[in-house]
Amino acid sequence: MPALAKRLDEFQVSASVVMTIKGRELAAKGVKVISLASGEPDFPTPLHAIEAAYRAAREGDTKYPPQDGTRALKEAVQRKFKRDNDLDYALDEIMVTNGGKQSIFNALMATCDPGDEVVIPAPYWISYADMAKVAGARPVPVNCPQNNGFKLRPEDLDAAITPCTKWVMLNFPNNPTGAACSRAEMQALAEVLLHHPHVWVMTDDMYEHLVYDGFEFCTIAEVEPRLRDRTLTVNGASKTYAMTGWRVGFCGGPRPLIKGMVNMQGQATSGVSTVGQAAAAAALDGPQDLVRERAEEYRKRRDLVVEMLNAAPGVNCHKPEGAFYVFPNIAGCLGKTSTGGRRIETDTDFALALLEEKHVAAVQGAAYGMSPYIRISYATDTTSLREACARIQEFCKGLA
């Protein structure tokens, strides 16, 4: 085996994948594991999207797609940005990618050189930091503390920006905390960014439609149009339409950036599955009431989970605005020993002991750059959630 490239030494396989696999291994041994580790909707893909996929396959829409996406999907994306975000993008300011992940990968790879910095509000989806490293840039985490609802404070953002800052990443509603920014909060962040004209802004709006209690989602290019010419707005079909497996993400941004990204994707994968693109176009253009119904279902689950977790001794769970995650603090459990005799010094110890002893898979906060927390995905049915939370309560009660 030859030495691997250095760019690969810089990062690890994501902890949520590791936890999911560990959970699966236990399940294979016959243990009844409840997994709250994975970030994907438990709902099926909407029927009209499925029917569009059938048609595409049957009618021979199975040839190489354009690198930047089919015209039909790009037009649907254009309508979506206008309808949901009041953003006008020309067709050559839009591109379709293999999941939202590839939009981010393309952007970082197309723009980052060694020495560039990428400011990432923490806790964060671990891939942001890893992709920045693959692209040769340095991730600069900025803490978003629980006492500020896990949101980025303008003064902290300002302090993190240096002459080397290439990008600021935003992800609200956030994975792993579920935190979302109000318009006023977003405006305050935009003010800071206006003072730093060399900085580009990438906003990952994947959880846009998963916000609760009447909260109104906003995205930065819409809140502050003067930032539009240096903002990449990333979104996708995965979370909104329960289409994770289809791998369709998309983004809108200024033409020179999109051009570089299309170039990058042309070398990495080329276009996205035509059948997936047809399904995504139908999902974007079709009736949206399913999205609202599902959001209401997620809200009920969030309320259930927050309440049950706050009843577990040593756990303190903030109630977030959106996404399908909660990020409870477990500081009160540290320094104790589980009934199985495991000493809990870190959130990783907590997550491992919880899996081994109570067979609930969750992901330690360390994997998202903030400890001592665990991430719980509530994108699973209510019965399983209730059972899982009861097991967590039991686990915490057993700590001595």
Add this chain to the structure above:
Amino acid sequence: MKLVADRLDRISPSLTIAMTAKARALKAAGKDVIGLSAGEPDFDTPRNIKDAAIAAIERGETKYTDVAGTLELRKAVCARFKADHGVDFTPEEILVATGGKQVIFDALLATIGPGDEAIIPAPCWVSYPDIVELAEGKPVIVPCGENQGFKMRPEQLEAAVTPRTKWLILNNPSNPTGAAYTGEELKALTEVLLRHPDVWVFTDDIYNKLAYDGFRPPTVLEVEPRLRDRTVTMNGCSKAYAMTGWRIGYAAAPVPLIKAMDKLQSQSTSNTSSVSQAAAVEALSGPQDSIDVMKEAYQRRRDLVVEMLNAAPGLRCHKPEGAFYVFPSMQGCVGKTTAGGKRIETDEDFCTALLEEAGVACVHGAAFMFPGHFRISYATSDAVLTEACGRIQKFCAGLR
């Protein structure tokens, strides 16, 4: 601060795309243009494969899969390798990606660092050198002309190897020439590799089911099992099963490299479409007779095109073993002037004039790092090919 990263500046702008764009513009202006520039089958995806995709959607296989692909598909890939080449792999040695292109991207980005060299016989698909450059490596282009059947000779390989050589990249049969190595020719190359234990082999076998006159191109590991711990065998569904739009490529390689490729892919795109993966299972495991039907048509077309091109004054067309391309020399046309008054100095002049004056779109040899030739894809109907070759004959006959 400049927007685009240095790594993107290293990629040459795609000449194929430039030529395709020119053809599209002429077509849009109402001109009758025959496109022979696309590298994809004109056949539709076979019915049983589409049905398998639809059945998978109905079963709800629309969720994330393992990054490396579903176990079912990886097992089907193993069975295919066994049936086609008699080589045994386990599912842990397989990675599924978004097209063969991503397999190349994953393998090269995971292993190449600054200054590492990759030996690439030319004419070649330009993505190989481009991806090597993206990874900060150095492509070492070895010209392999028509006089050697466009195939690399062992002494050329021996001369190209240096202490910095990391990879030899083979494409068998080749895009753009259609040339394929016999077992004996391949064996001669592997003999050289056995003397250089630090050099890895990447063999792109994407066209290997498309070979004619009863010839079956062998793969590297078939002729030299001792290279097993340093060979990546790439294949995919695009060309053999007319599945370009589904985006399925795969690789077999030693486990440590597969793990590294998996890690990189987990940060760029994750798994390829779950629906396409289900279609690929059927393609690889289901009836294989659709390949024979396509092969028969391709062989007939190849013979037609080679004969008609050799009847055009100034052209010389080698008859290749496989793929769906021919790569005729146009050197006999250099220094002449077209009926429209254009002077032909290069292959690019030739292709541009052919497009503008005769309405036939091809790709010039420089796009494959081998000037003096041009590429014709014969993956289109006999009638269209006859018309196109007739136009080329007339164009050449009009040169003065």
